[in-house]
Amino acid sequence: MTLQPYLFSSDSSLVAALGGSGPDRVGGVVVDWERHGKLERQAGARERIGVDTQINEEGPEELMEVSSIAKVPVLCRLNHWTSKSPEELETAIACGASEVLLPIVRTTEEVEAALDAARGRVGVGIMVETIEATRIADLLGEMPITRAFLGLMDLALERRSVSIFDAIADGTVERVRSSFEVPFGFAGLTVPGGGRPIPVHLLAGEMVRLGCEFSFLRRSFIGDSGDAPVPGLRSIMTMVEHLESRSLGEIDDDYRDLIATLNGQPRAELRSPAPRESG
DSSP: OOOOOEOOOOHHHHHHHHHSSSSOOSSSEEEEOOTEEEHHHHTTHHHHHSSSOOOOOHHHHHHHHHHHSSSEEEEEEOOOOTTTHHHHHHHHHTTTSSEEESSOOOOOHHHHHHHHHHSSEEEEEEEEEEEHHHHHHHHTTSSSOOOEEEHHHHHHHOOOOOOOTTHHHTTHHHOOOOEESSEESSSOOOOOOOOOOHHHHHHHHHHHHHTTTEEETTTHHHHHHHTOOHHHHHHHHHHHHHHOOOOOHHHHHHHHHHHHTTTOOOOOOOOOOOOOOOO
16 A cells, blocks of 8 residues: 555553554654644634644653654654754654654745754654745755645645635645645545545545655544544555546546535545445
8 A cells, every 4th residue: 555644642551452562553653742832823713714723732741652663763742853853853853753844835945944953863854834835846856855745624724715625626725736846745535434524435536646655644534434544544455545546537437526626516426435344
């Protein structure tokens, strides 16, 4: 399976269940340190684009605990790069991170500064979630980063979009994706049958069509999986494997279904995703 789900969590039991040594596990676990300026940046998100936001309160202790439990790579999302960021990066390395993620990237200079500070000791991934980052995607794609993730919510807020999914409908995601040869992702994954207002199998189908290598499990994943995360993850993997085996005609049909749904004109019949496994 090419498209790997990643878990955003510092919950030790969840990390052990989904990021342990079992056969059904995520591609990596992300501990989230980003909060500086986030409240102000995402103010009014519910009213503007109909999406609730979340600011995590994770820090060094959580990263150390996750690093001691996980059998998969552990990533740490830092705060937006500033003069204080090299110290934060050093702390992330000391606490066990194998890769850091830079949010709200606007310039190649800040990415270069992060790469210089990392000195090859950890990977440096970026979040493409500003207008500036989408405009310089080709330049960012030439840098020795480890991954790129297009953040739909922050980009929608900055572009003053009416929907979080506008960047998919207008081709921005596909254009940005073409700039990167490193693992690329966008949106989020949950169990088949979940996902509102866009069914997850349509979004996952677009991830596969664009050759994405990873995405994050949505905050709704636990609820959608009925508090059974391992079977829930297994059902996502089954769905992805089904999507990766589609014919060219099926891929084209799913893309048409997605665009019609994004435009508020769902087609009369949407094909069902692969059946969800039980147990």
